[in-house]
Amino acid sequence: MTDFQNLSEDELQAVILNAEKALKAKQANKRKEVMNQIKELAASINVAVEFIDDEKKSARKGIKVPVKYRHPNDPSKTWTGRGVMPKWLQSLVEQGHDRSEFEID
Known part of the structure; x- marks a missing residue:
């Protein structure tokens, strides 16, 4: 071994x-x-058997979701709009900004 x-x-x-x-x-x-x-x-016993292949991967798995929000001063900070809101966007919203201000057109 x-x-x-x-x-x-x-x-x-x-x-x-x-x-x-x-x-x-x-x-x-x-x-x-x-x-x-x-x-x-x-x-x-003269019975036909058919197997269903359930190992096929989901068509949605691995699909990248486009970025929906971008930090105004740091373009490397982005968010797709899914999941937990990132801290950078949370702090900007708490400062009085609207989330829609950071949407990518």
């Missing part, structure tokens, strides 16, 4: 990635085996 204490961070990350890939491959193979067994059992 490998002594993980003596590995660098990059080497540890590589070990983790390889282990995750190996685990996913084993799980996929096991799933295929079980599905084949189910198909064989179903065929033995």
